[in-house]
Amino acid sequence: MDQLSIPLPRLEARGREDFMVSPSNATALRLVETWPDWPEGRLALIGPAGAGKSHLAAIWAEEAGARILPCAALSADEAPQLATAPLVLEDCDRGCDETALFHLLNACAAAGRGLLLTGRTPPATWRVALPDLASRLSATTPAAIEDPDDTLLSVVLLKLFSDRQLQVKPALIGYLLPRMERSFAAASALVDRLDRASLARGVPINGALARELLEG
Known part of the structure; x- marks a missing residue:
């Protein structure tokens, strides 16, 4: 019989020491660390959902003293003020006020402030209607x-469990790796599924529970 469960709060670790470097993200990290020498003062940090874009952006924001803002919240009126300091603009590929983004790119370039854009795909592929904005993004x-490679995916799984205040044995990670989809999103979904099953059944997250969910 399923038990009444009280999920613990998630404590997402976003410090530099929590960012695991592997071949899949080393180049992105090196490019981020070249600030303030980014071409035109801006850089686009791209990758699949759950890849660690927000984590790496938060590291840069801490070092640069940058504000973090969702692109969807950007307005043309505030672009000049935002350009007075470094800025992270997140999820730029999911739609925004194109005029506002165009003015922000120009204002940041003129002011010499760092601008870090995040998205899932290269900025040249973002669907925008303004030709001048498309040119700047390209x-x-x-x-x-x-x-992720195996090394990074292992660390991602451990971090996802840790963010939920869950401690698991390395053997569980070794069991999960060859049986899961090779993506950050799949890792997040798998940890969530295991956590929910553990809470509902009142059992620990271990190999037996994983086998039941994945092979049952």
């Missing part, structure tokens, strides 16, 4: 985080 250097 000229923005992309820093890509690729799909």
Whole structure:
């Protein structure tokens, strides 16, 4: 019989020491660390959902003293003020006020402030209607985080469990790796599924529970 469960709060670790470097994200990290020498003062950090874009952006924001803002919240009126300091603009590929983004790119370039854009795909592929904005986005250097290798995926799984205040044995990670989809999103979904099953059944997250969910 399923038990009444009280999920613990998630404590997402976003410090530099929590960012695991592997071949899949090393190039992106190196490009981010070249600030303030980014071409035109801006960089586009791109990668699949859950790849660690927000984590790496938060690291840069801490070092640069930058504000973090969702692109969807951007307005043309505030672009000049935002350009007075470094800025992270997140999820730029999911739609925004194109005029506002165009003015912000120009204002940041004129002010010499760092602008870090994040998205899932290269900025040259973002669907925008303004030709001048499309031209500037196409000229923005992309820093890509690729799909994870085994080393990074192992650390991602451990971090996802840790963010939920869950401690698991390394053997469980070794069991999960060859049986899961090779993506950050799949890792997040798998940890969530295991956590929910553990809470509902009142059992620990271990190999037996994983086998039941994945092979049952």
